Amino acid sequence: MDDIRFYHLQRQTLEEALPNLMVKVAEAGLKAVIKTNDQSTLDSLDKVLWDFDPASFLPHDKDGCDFPEEQAFYLTTEDKNPNDATVLVLVDAVECGGIEQYSRCLYMFDGRNEDIVSKAREDWKAWKDGDWSISYWQQKEMGGWEQKA
DSSP, X not given: OXXXXXXXXXXXXXXXHHHHHXXXXXXXXXXXXXXXXXHXXXXXXXXXXXXXXXXXXXXXXXXXXXXXXXXXXXXXXXXXXXXXXXXXXXXXXXXXXXXXXXXXEEEEEETTOHHHHHHHHHHHHHHHTTTSEEEEEEEOTTSSEEEOO
């Protein structure tokens, strides 16, 4: 793991912010695994990635699909990387084993949920002591992201 980026969701929901970040990942020619805590969040993100912009398409699928190795973005609740992704997206402080197999982690957490914020702070402290480049990003008032640390 080279780079861990904490994305603090304050002005947009995960469903609003994730597709825009995935567009950036796709533009860079990278693949991602998106890991969530539960099936309902996974299903919600699956729908959002299909519907977020009628003029664009983010190729993806989720646990149980027929060809996970062919997906640019793979949504899961498990610790697996069937599409040989280099980017890991962790949603709302979900635990993940095998993080070192990715070159970048996008750690997206809901700033309106104190339990999740508390867990994100714990993870920040734990990973800050590691050998990774770690950064903290906040949403700007007019949209987009600003690096704060």
